[in-house]
Amino acid sequence: MDCIFCKILENEIPSYKIYEDDDVLAFLDITQGTKGHTLIIPKKHVKNVYELDEDTAVKVFGVVPKIAKALKSTFNPIGLNIVNNNDKPLQSVFHFHIHLIPRYENDGMVLSTLNNYGKFNDDHFNSLVDLIKKEL
Numbered sequence: 001m002d003c004i005f006c007k008i009l010e011n012e013i014p015s016y017k018i019y020e021d022d023d024v025l026a027f028l029d030i031t032q033g034t035k036g037h038t039l040i041i042p043k044k045h046v047k048n049v050y051e052l053d054e055d056t057a058v059k060v061f062g063v064v065p066k067i068a069k070a071l072k073s074t075f076n077p078i079g080l081n082i083v084n085n086n087d088k089p090l091q092s093v094f095h096f097h098i099h100l101i102p103r104y105e106n107d108g109m110v111l112s113t114l115n116n117y118g119k120f121n122d123d124h125f126n127s128l129v130d131l132i133k134k135e136l
């Protein structure tokens with residue numbers, strides 16, 4: 001399997017591991033976008049959230065609070081973002097992973113949603129709900 005994260009799991013390429021259990025691995029992101037930038041992955045090779053089964057999701061997301069608290073205690077960031085990219089061009093490694101990104105004053109990162117508050121009426125919100133519910 002030509003997957004860089006599977007190779008990390010198999011110790012075929014080195015990584016800075018911070019947590020491991022039977023189903024999940026957490027290790028430092030090589031780019032260290034901010035100090036402590038960490039990735040959490042399931043050991044099972046799953047491409048992205050669309051291929052993630054609920055059992056694996058429970059396992060991998062279940063580790064998030066533990067790592068987040070450790071990063072907070074260690075680095076005392078002003079905040080922490082949890083990010084997951086799915087599909088090109090956002091996603092660059094096609095083995096599901098959750099980014100934990102501690103945030104610091106003036107860290108240069110821009111990571112917040114747009115604010116379109118007040119631009120849409122009730123009908124618009126209700127039509128979105130109807131469309132999404134049909135796909136559940």
Ligand code: 5GP
Pocket residue numbers: 004015016027028029030031032084085090091092093094
């Ligand atoms: P994506 O863009 O798919 O959400 O994020 C992939 C992440 O994997 C990037 O932040 C990138 O720095 C990280 N990454 C890519 N290759 C390696 C590697 O070999 N080792 C580690 N530790 N991180 C990697």
Ligand code: ZN
Pocket residue numbers: 003004005006007045046094095
């Ligand atoms: Zn993989």
